[in-house]
Amino acid sequence: xxxxxxxxxxxxxxxxxxxxxxxxxxxxxxxxxxxxxxxxxxxxxxxxxxxxxxxxxxxxxxxxxxxxxxxxxxxxxxxxxxxxxxxxxxxxx
Numbered sequence: 832x833x834x835x836x837x838x839x840x841x842x843x844x845x846x847x848x849x850x851x852x853x854x855x856x857x858x859x860x861x862x863x864x865x866x867x868x869x870x871x872x873x874x875x876x877x878x879x880x881x882x883x884x885x886x887x888x889x890x891x892x893x894x895x896x897x898x899x900x901x902x903x904x905x906x907x908x909x910x911x912x913x914x915x916x917x918x919x920x921x922x923x924x
Contacts (some may be wrong), residue, residue: 855866879887892902 855863858866
């Protein structure tokens with residue numbers, strides 16, 4: 832008997848993913864490959880994400896380059912814009 836999904840943000844996706852994983856595990860390898868082929872077909876029909884577009888044209892965002900540095904100053908403010916003094920004259924030559 833199938834359980835009805837609960838419609839809470841995040842929880843629904845987890846339940847669907849779990850159901851898919853459990854269902855695929857019961858299939859023979861050839862059928863699992865068919866499921867994978869179908870999933871790849873569905874993904875190919877989706878519009879490209881910004882990350883995929885960046886990868887295609889070789890560009891990257893500042894966040895992708897320096898993302899591991901975000902929040903590395905433990906005692907500092909999470910965003911320097913909270914202190915407008917830091918921004919005074921920024922961009923003026």
